[in-house]
Amino acid sequence: VIWMTQSPSLLSASTGDRVTISCRMSQGISSYLAWYQQKPGKAPELLIYAASTLQSGVPSRFSGSGSGTDFTLTISCLQSEDFATYYCQQYYSFPRTFGQGTKVEIK
């Protein structure tokens, strides 16, 4: 099983801030990583796959980077609709696993 450590667990930020979320793997996964956004009471939504490829329709302020064991999700200019919980997920091997989540809250 590949374990994933997301940090921070909670991030307090203001509209307009640049925020970065980290996801570290227990072993290398090349670029087989996705990022999701989840708002309260809603299903997750795919933001990024292949570590850095933006899903169709996702705003360009979202970007992903990394390869191997260390990955980053960056929101370049936080908007009000971006306050949510973010999850990384690996699809390098079975079982598919998710990070524990990073909640981005209003400072």
Added chain:
Amino acid sequence: QVQLQESGPGLVKPSQTLSLTCTVSGGSISSGSYYWSWIRQPAGKGLEWIGRIYTSGSTNYNPSLKSRVTISVDTSKNQFSLKLSSVTAADTAVYYCAREDIVVVPAGRHEAFDIWGQGTMVTVSS
């Protein structure tokens, strides 16, 4: 536009079998290169992948649940289903069905959950 909708009992007694169905609308479950997956989320917690099925019937399960899980597909009804046996309170969660899209590029084969159902809450309690 493809949409997914979960359905099934919201309350299951301990030791019984949880059964959920995901109906695919707006497209055929057999078209394209997709896996059809189940994922769950206990209240206030993270996401746990349960397993997936391809329309050929090929399945992959989470080893932590494998002995209790069966995922099946009914292409004639455009549905796929989850059965989880011998449930306990630990199985109480929101259950999501999701489509896992397969994108093949020179650098590799990428599979991510691009469409999700709205989720259905299942409580295990007597």
